Amino acid sequence: MLKLLLIFYFLFSFSQITFGSLSTVILENGKENYEIGLNLEFLEDPTGKLTIESINDPKWVSKFIKSKDKTLNFGFTNSTFWIRFIVINNSDEESWFISQNSANTERIELFKKNNRKWKSLSTGTRKSIKTREIKDKGFLFKIKPKGKTQYFLKVKTTLPIIDFKIYSPSYLVEKRSRENLISGLFY
Numbered sequence: 001m002l003k004l005l006l007i008f009y010f011l012f013s014f015s016q017i018t019f020g021s022l023s024t025v026i027l028e029n030g031k032e033n034y035e036i037g038l039n040l041e042f043l044e045d046p047t048g049k050l051t052i053e054s055i056n057d058p059k060w061v062s063k064f065i066k067s068k069d070k071t072l073n074f075g076f077t078n079s080t081f082w083i084r085f086i087v088i089n090n091s092d093e094e095s096w097f098i099s100q101n102s103a104n105t106e107r108i109e110l111f112k113k114n115n116r117k118w119k120s121l122s123t124g125t126r127k128s129i130k131t132r133e134i135k136d137k138g139f140l141f142k143i144k145p146k147g148k149t150q151y152f153l154k155v156k157t158t159l160p161i162i163d164f165k166i167y168s169p170s171y172l173v174e175k176r177s178r179e180n181l182i183s184g185l186f187y
Contacts, residue, residue, distance in 0.1 A: 023066070024086045025166060027096060027145070032171035036164050037070035040085050048080040052111050052118045052152060055082050072162035081160055083153040089145040097167045098151070100139040106157040110141040112149070124157070140172070 023039040041064035043055060054060060064084060074081065089096070100108055107124040123131040123139055134140040143151065143166075155162060167175065 024088055024148070027087060027089045027091045027093070027166065029091045029093075031091075032168040033175075034166040035070050036085060036166055037067055037072065037162070040067040040072070040083050040162070040164065041065060042067060042072065042084075042162070043082040044074075045080040045082060046078070048078075048156060050080070050082065052120070052154075055084075055152070070163075072160070074160040074162075076159055078158075079160075080154060080156045081162065083155065083162060083164070084150065085164075086148055086150050087143065087145040087166070088148050091168075093168050094144055095169060096143050096145065097134070097169065097172055098141045098143055098153075099165045099167055099172075100153075100155075101163040101165060102161040103138055104157065104159065104161075105139060105155060107155070108139050108157075109154040111152040111154070112143065118152075136176075 025034055025036050025039045027034070043050075043060065043064045050060065064082075087096075098110065103125075105124050106126045107122065109120050109122040111118050111120045113119070121133060121141060123133075129135060132139065133142055143149075153164070
């Protein structure tokens with residue numbers, strides 16, 4: 001019996017390292033916005049030299065730390081931060097948006113797998129606004145999660161504040177309309 005328990009423990013521990021102990025964001029009908037800070041894991045890269053391939057190596061996979069906050073604030077640093085999370089789309093909505101609501105992000109890059117290859121989209125305040133998939137005051141990345149989809153974000157900025165949310169298209173339009181109305185009334 002003890003041997004069986006040890007085998008089970010080993011397999012469970014191995015699966016946590018191999019597949020990550022990531023909390024999963026499950027997108028469902030009837031809910032249009034998700035705060036995903038508690039569903040993230042992060043890895044600090046003080047050298048800024050890690051690549052998408054290297055952080056998927058077993059050497060680094062186990063070094064990711066589960067977030068305990070809705071918004072991560074790492075203070076002033078020269079480090080690069082890798083963020084990973086999983087999305088399962090159980091909704092009828094095909095497209096969603098990942099939003100980084102900290103507008104002072106100098107460099108941010110989204111990695112998503114396409115045909116077994118990592119594709120990336122890079123933008124930030126140090127890049128032309130033309131690099132943004134959607135011209136917005138924050139940083140928006142369009143995603144189309146199918147099944148269980150893992151995403152990585154690479155963030156490099158002097159004051160890294162990680163405030164990621166996922167919005168449906170209709171929620172995003174409504175949110176920006178409200179913000180514009182409030183700004184208009186203020187001015």
